[in-house]
Amino acid sequence: MVRRGIKPGDRVASVAVNSDRFFELYFAVAWAGAVIVPGNFRWSAPEHVYALNDSGAKLVFLDGQFTGMAGRLLEECPSLEAAVYMDDGQAPDGLLDFEQLIGQSDPIEDRCGHGSELCGLFYTGGTTGRSKGVMLSHDSLIGNYMCRNLTVPRTEEQIYIHSAPMFHLADAAAVYGLTFTGGTHVIISSFTPENFVKAVSAERCTDATLVPSMLGMLQEYLTANGGDLSSITSLVYGASAISDALVRQVMELFPNASLTQAYGQTELSPCATLLTPEHHRAALEGKPWLRSAGQPMCGMQIRIVDENMTPLPFGAVGEITVSGPGVMLGYWNQPELTAGTLVDGWVRTGDAGYMDDEGFVYVVDRVKDMIISGGENVYSAEVENALSSHSAIQECAVIGVPDEKWGERVHAIVRLKSGESVTAEELSAHCKYAIAGYKCPRSIEFRKEPLPLSAQGKILKVELRKLFWQDTERNIG
Numbered sequence: 214m215v216r217r218g219i220k221p222g223d224r225v226a227s228v229a230v231n232s233d234r235f236f237e238l239y240f241a242v243a244w245a246g247a248v249i250v251p252g253n254f255r256w257s258a259p260e261h262v263y264a265l266n267d268s269g270a271k272l273v274f275l276d277g278q279f280t281g282m283a284g285r286l287l288e289e290c291p292s293l294e295a296a297v298y299m300d301d302g303q304a305p306d307g308l309l310d311f312e313q314l315i316g317q318s319d320p321i322e323d324r325c326g327h328g329s330e331l332c333g334l335f336y337t338g339g340t341t342g343r344s345k346g347v348m349l350s351h352d353s354l355i356g357n358y359m360c361r362n363l364t365v366p367r368t369e370e371q372i373y374i375h376s377a378p379m380f381h382l383a384d385a386a387a388v389y390g391l392t393f394t395g396g397t398h399v400i401i402s403s404f405t406p407e408n409f410v411k412a413v414s415a416e417r418c419t420d421a422t423l424v425p426s427m428l429g430m431l432q433e434y435l436t437a438n439g440g441d442l443s444s445i446t447s448l449v450y451g452a453s454a455i456s457d458a459l460v461r462q463v464m465e466l467f468p469n470a471s472l473t474q475a476y477g478q479t480e481l482s483p484c485a486t487l488l489t490p491e492h493h494r495a496a497l498e499g500k501p502w503l504r505s506a507g508q509p510m511c512g513m514q515i516r517i518v519d520e521n522m523t524p525l526p527f528g529a530v531g532e533i534t535v536s537g538p539g540v541m542l543g544y545w546n547q548p549e550l551t552a553g554t555l556v557d558g559w560v561r562t563g564d565a566g567y568m569d570d571e572g573f574v575y576v577v578d579r580v581k582d583m584i585i586s587g588g589e590n591v592y593s594a595e596v597e598n599a600l601s602s603h604s605a606i607q608e609c610a611v612i613g614v615p616d617e618k619w620g621e622r623v624h625a626i627v628r629l630k631s632g633e634s635v636t637a638e639e640l641s642a643h644c645k646y647a648i649a650g651y652k653c654p655r656s657i658e659f660r661k662e663p664l665p666l667s668a669q670g671k672i673l674k675v676e677l678r679k680l681f682w683q684d685t686e687r688n689i690g
Contacts, residue, residue, distance in 0.1 A: 348542040375388075597611050
């Protein structure tokens with residue numbers, strides 16, 4: 214990369230599934246003093262173009278599944294100087310070759326940044342439909358992992374399976390942190406129950422991170438096919454809370470595993486609270502903690518505040534704010550959004566919740582208009598923008614509704630223009646041109662009457678959600 218002109222602070226992007234080369238890229242970019250910009254491989258081409266242009270990336274590394282978009286990226290992203298093929302076999306025409314670049318280059322001294330210098334740009338969706346690049350420093354990424362390891366210690370004996378996407382901070386944090394603690398990495402290209410079970414059994418993996426939807430898929434697979442997961446001694450799950458019944462099912466799937474729930478977000482690098490193995494055991498003996506997100510990790514602080522950032526008493530519902538190691542530097546090129554989210558060192562999470570008098574945090578709703586489906590963040594505005602671009606749509610609203618498999622399902626409620634007609638399948642296909650498939654509505658409801666509006670003329674999503682969430686404990690999955 215340095216031979217290609219990459220300087221400290223330059224951005225280097227990737228679009229790839231999990232691999233040993235992707236793992237190497239994380240550390241090579243840091244060694245060169247550059248900034249990693251891992252792209253979500255589920256994004257549509259326009260979403261990749263936006264992130265590359267916004268970040269000003271100079272190089273993009275692509276594996277074999279995504280070389281087909283190389284021409285478009287190079288054409289539509291003026292800052293891109295080259296695309297690099299990062300896979301087996303010969304590089305396609307027009308792309309540099311990962312292995313050849315290594316072979317043609319001499320080793321260089323470590324130019325890695327440190328402290329509060331920018332390490333990575335991790336893009337997430339936005340409430341306005343515009344993705345935002347979360348700026349994380351070297352201190353943030355290592356500091357947050359150290360806080361987690363102090364709260365639930367793991368050692369160099371751990372063998373961690375990378376089953377979540379490596380572009381996602383939930384896994385990227387392990388890329389950095391596990392290496393820092395001297396553990397062993399086992400990498401599968403992507404999660405399927407079969408891939409996971411085979412790798413765990415063959416490599417005797419001890420540690421894994423899964424979202425509840427993955428746990429459900431594993432249960433179905435093991436019931437039909439069997440498998441040995443007895444080597445797993447530590448299982449972390451996140452994205453949504455877990456029921457008492459599912460805890461017992463997971464214990465059967467992983468008979469030797471201690472369970473930890475992690476709550477956080479990209480802006481926190483990523484963890485804020487943990488429901489530790491001790492908490493899980495106490496909950497099964499009667500403590501009401503399974504519906505909580507746990508207590509703040511060592512070194513992290515949580516405040517529940519009102520709209521003026523005034524702290525609220527125990528039991529009062531407000532916005533969850535977080536301070537401590539891991540807090541982001543801000544949003545790339547979005548100073549106003551940064552100022553509204555990062556206030557005097559506290560990150561406003563956009564989640565509504567409360568804290569009990571034992572320090573357990575309970576998430577009850579979202580202040581931000583966001584859905585978490587299968588562990589992926591989906592901002593309603595992104596989906597609504599895609600739907601609204603269809604000529605037949607008069608108005609639409611996108612909400613998260615309960616889903617047994619995914620936690621929440623992206624659900625669209627639409628009203629068509631007079632005289633227009635379109636099917637749910639046609640609208641779904643239309644969305645897939647503009648946004649990633651996982652963001653597209655999994656269900657679409659057509660209404661003839663106007664959607665309910667507030668006095669300010671905004672669609673009342675609270676009213677739309679009531680029908681779906683009225684019999685649940687929380688208003689989110």
